[in-house]
Every structure is written in structure tokens, then in C-alpha cells.
Amino acid sequence: MKQADVAQHLGIAQTVYSRYERGYQTIPVEHLLKLADLYGVTTDYILGKD
Numbered sequence: 001m002k003q004a005d006v007a008q009h010l011g012i013a014q015t016v017y018s019r020y021e022r023g024y025q026t027i028p029v030e031h032l033l034k035l036a037d038l039y040g041v042t043t044d045y046i047l048g049k050d
Contacts, residue, residue, distance in 0.1 A: 010034055 007017040010031050019025035027035075036043045044050045 006035070006038070009038055 003017050004014045007014040020027045
């Protein structure tokens with residue numbers, strides 16, 4: 001999946017999502033939850049806690 005696709009799913013610009021991935025910007029909880037649903041994983045997994 002491309003960054004633009006994920007960003008569209010979250011309702012944000014691709015550049016904002018890119019900043020999340022690179023660690024330049026903290027991801028809001030609402031976007032974290034949407035990502036977990038999109039990928040079928042837990043939020044702990046995304047955060048590296050699993």
C-alpha cells in the first residue's frame with residue numbers, strides 16, 4: 001500500500017502521513033486506531049509493544 005493510499009484512508013495529506021512514518025510528528029490516537037483497523041492488528045503491535 002502506498003503512503004497516499006493510507007493517507008486517504010486516514011483523511012489526511014500524504015505529507016502528514018510521511019511525517020508519522022519518519023517520526024517527525026506524533027500520530028493522534030484516532031489515526032492510530034484507524035491504522036490498526038486497516039491492517040488488522042492491535043495498536044500495541046503498531047507501537048512495538050507486542
